[in-house]
Amino acid sequence: MSKTLSHPIELPMEINNFQLISYLGDRKYLVRSVVCGCTIEKYYSNIISCVNGMCNTCRKEQDALKKKPRNVKRGLIAKHPKTGNTWRAMKGRCLDKNNQDYYLYGGNGVIICDRWLEPNGQGFRNFLEDMGERPEGMTLNRVGCSKIYSKETCEWANTQKQCFDKRIYSNKNKPVGVKAFENGWVVNFRKNYLTYTKDFIAACDIRAKAEFDYFGYHLQDWEGIKKNYETNNCS
Numbered sequence: 001m002s003k004t005l006s007h008p009i010e011l012p013m014e015i016n017n018f019q020l021i022s023y024l025g026d027r028k029y030l031v032r033s034v035v036c037g038c039t040i041e042k043y044y045s046n047i048i049s050c051v052n053g054m055c056n057t058c059r060k061e062q063d064a065l066k067k068k069p070r071n072v073k074r075g076l077i078a079k080h081p082k083t084g085n086t087w088r089a090m091k092g093r094c095l096d097k098n099n100q101d102y103y104l105y106g107g108n109g110v111i112i113c114d115r116w117l118e119p120n121g122q123g124f125r126n127f128l129e130d131m132g133e134r135p136e137g138m139t140l141n142r143v144g145c146s147k148i149y150s151k152e153t154c155e156w157a158n159t160q161k162q163c164f165d166k167r168i169y170s171n172k173n174k175p176v177g178v179k180a181f182e183n184g185w186v187v188n189f190r191k192n193y194l195t196y197t198k199d200f201i202a203a204c205d206i207r208a209k210a211e212f213d214y215f216g217y218h219l220q221d222w223e224g225i226k227k228n229y230e231t232n233n234c235s
Ligand SMILES: [Zn+2]
Pocket: 033, 036, 037, 038, 054, 055, 056, 057, 058, 059
């Protein structure tokens, strides 16, 4: 069809989402793309072979947006969803102040090595390279409750190992607002983070004082809780 056409062809005419505005000679037209809105000069052969209906500048921009950051990140995480979730959750705990566990991690000085935070999907690529795929039933553990997430300080561990590292305080009379964390205790009161201390008795005293200051009395039997802890921890 194109070969038998004589130029200029009769205008107005729309071909492949290009409105032909005027003929510039040499089988070239001034056209307006109805997709991106740009007005450009285009050879007739390029108009009839164009599949996206955009000018070259806009098409390149769109391709760049599609390919660069997204495909790298999504592609790799899509192939490793379980490990990807672990990596994402780690970032949430350490970097997102709105994360419910932030006060125990990022807010408590736990950081992630730069290598695992590199932009454009490289952070996850490095994480995967260092740690390998997350084994079934395992979670990311910082050995000895290190304050940093990195290749040197992390391992895949089952929950029992993590409990051991965290020295979970297993007691029926577990106090409300004093929570075992890493090598110490986090104290909360009315959803506010108060402090972190390695000393259980000090943690109890801080929480007890907060209760008394707010309510005018203690909500829990602090003397009993402390005595109980001291008895159980001498073994
Ligand atoms: Zn354009």
